[in-house]
Amino acid sequence: QVQLVESGGGLVQPGGSLRLSCVVSGISWSNFVIGWYRQVPGKEREGFGCIDSTRDSTRYVASVQGRFEISRDAARNTVFLQMNDLTPADTAVYYCATDRLLDCSTVVRNHNVHAVDYWGKGTQVNVSA
Numbered sequence: 463q464v465q466l467v468e469s470g471g472g473l474v475q476p477g478g479s480l481r482l483s484c485v486v487s488g489i490s491w492s493n494f495v496i497g498w499y500r501q502v503p504g505k506e507r508e509g510f511g512c513i514d515s516t517r518d519s520t521r522y523v524a525s526v527q528g529r530f531e532i533s534r535d536a537a538r539n540t541v542f543l544q545m546n547d548l549t550p551a552d553t554a555v556y557y558c559a560t561d562r563l564l565d566c567s568t569v570v571r572n573h574n575v576h577a578v579d580y581w582g583k584g585t586q587v588n589v590s591a
Contacts, residue, residue, distance in 0.1 A: 464488035464580040466496075466558050471585030474548055482543040482585060484558035491515065491536040497569035497578070498532065498543050500554035500587075507557065507575050512566035513541060521566040525551075548589045555584040 470482040484496060494515045501507040511522045513532045520532045531544045541558060561579035568574060 464560065466560065466580060466582035468556060468558055468582040468585040471556060471587045473588045473590065475591055476549055476589055478548050478589070479544070479546045480548065480587060482545070482556055482587075484541045484543070484582060486539055486541060486558070486560065489560060491534075491539070495560060495564045495566060495569075496532075496534075496541045497559050497564055497566070499557045499559060499569075499575065500552075501557070501584075502554045506572075509569035509572050509575065511543065512569040514566050517566075519566070521570050523570050545587075548587075550589050553587060553589045555586050557584045558582050 465487045467485045468482060470480060474480050492515060496513050497509050498511040499507045499509045510526050511530055511532050513520045513534055522530060529547045533542045559578045559581045564578060
């Protein structure tokens with residue numbers, strides 16, 4: 463059974479950094495795609511970054527490119543999201559997600575969000591002075 467658990471959220475000042483973790487079980491660490499999404503109240507959940515182990519690649523939307531970095535540690539079954547230079551616009555609940563058919567193009571183009579099978583419960587990030 464696939465399970466994802468996010469952690470690491472919290473309150474940070476503008477310009478600060480946070481590192482989120484997504485512990486994943488039930489997947490093949492040689493062949494996976496993990497997407498990162500975020501959601502603010504009243505808006506749809508949106509994908510902003512992705513890691514693809516098969517292609518050994520990551521992709522990001524323009525608004526986080528250069529500030530966010532996704533990495534993985536197979537020994538710890540964990541995908542990390544390093545977030546730097548945070549702004550109030552980054553305030554949201556952050557989720558990691560996966561399924562057998564997920565690909566990074568789908569994540570960053572925000573396609574078929576509701577069709578993704580496996581989600582964590584999310585972790586809240588607040589960026590405020």
